[in-house]
Amino acid sequence: MKQIIYFLQYIGFIFIYFLYKILPLNLSLKVSSFLFRTFGKFSRANKTAINNCKYVFPNLKDEEIQNIIKKSWNNLGITICELLRINDIFIKNKIKYINLENIEDFIKNKKQAIFISIHQSNWEVLVPGLDRIGINIGGIYRHINNNFIDKLILNIRQNSLVSKNSFYTPKGKKSAKDNNGNIELTFLEPLYHNNLEINDTQMMEKIHNKIEQWIKAEPSQWFWQHKRFS
Numbered sequence: 001m002k003q004i005i006y007f008l009q010y011i012g013f014i015f016i017y018f019l020y021k022i023l024p025l026n027l028s029l030k031v032s033s034f035l036f037r038t039f040g041k042f043s044r045a046n047k048t049a050i051n052n053c054k055y056v057f058p059n060l061k062d063e064e065i066q067n068i069i070k071k072s073w074n075n076l077g078i079t080i081c082e083l084l085r086i087n088d089i090f091i092k093n094k095i096k097y098i099n100l101e102n103i104e105d106f107i108k109n110k111k112q113a114i115f116i117s118i119h120q121s122n123w124e125v126l127v128p129g130l131d132r133i134g135i136n137i138g139g140i141y142r143h144i145n146n147n148f149i150d151k152l153i154l155n156i157r158q159n160s161l162v163s164k165n166s167f168y169t170p171k172g173k174k175s176a177k178d179n180n181g182n183i184e185l186t187f188l189e190p191l192y193h194n195n196l197e198i199n200d201t202q203m204m205e206k207i208h209n210k211i212e213q214w215i216k217a218e219p220s221q222w223f224w225q226h227k228r229f230s
Helices: 002-022 023-041 042-056 062-084 088-089 100-108 123-129 149-161 200-217
Strands: 093-097 138-141 167-170 183-186
Touching: 002 023, 002 062, 023 042, 023 062, 042 062, 042 149, 062 088, 062 123, 062 149, 088 123, 088 149, 093 123, 123 149, 123 183, 138 149, 149 167
Parallel strands: 093 183, 138 167
Antiparallel strands: none
């Protein structure tokens, strides 16, 4: 029964996918943001998003929480559409690289590094974005429960790569955007884990503190709809 439901969801997703593909890019982005912003509030994920936001911002008023989540749905709609049209995003030069000098040493000397991003703004541009500036990268992703949609999304992601040495792999055993339609991919200064007095736990706390700063700086751009704190 679950597979039947998944297949019906897949059919609906395919319809939306081809709808986005035949529309002009900017129009498809507007349609997607409208759909998610309008109907997202009726889903079970909306309650999860609200509870998550209240957990992080306990002092905010209900209307402030609602406004953050509404903008989050809008951002999610844009992100989904941009994923389905990821190659068009790059072809139309909508990606702007910020502070690229922070990773020039890694590119020039082919050093190994772990790039960290979160489900904020358009998180889908990181892997193909790095791939297109000459970095061989392996992207770790969480698989979608619907196996039909999961295979389609993986195929879209893999087709966004230009290098044969870059790849996607699911986590587990195998493994910044403006509202004007442009996306900024910003690189912060590297965090070097080369101090023997700092253990792995302390380094992870440092990383999570940085992630907390990102979320609190732009809360409406984060993916609140995923169960995180329960």
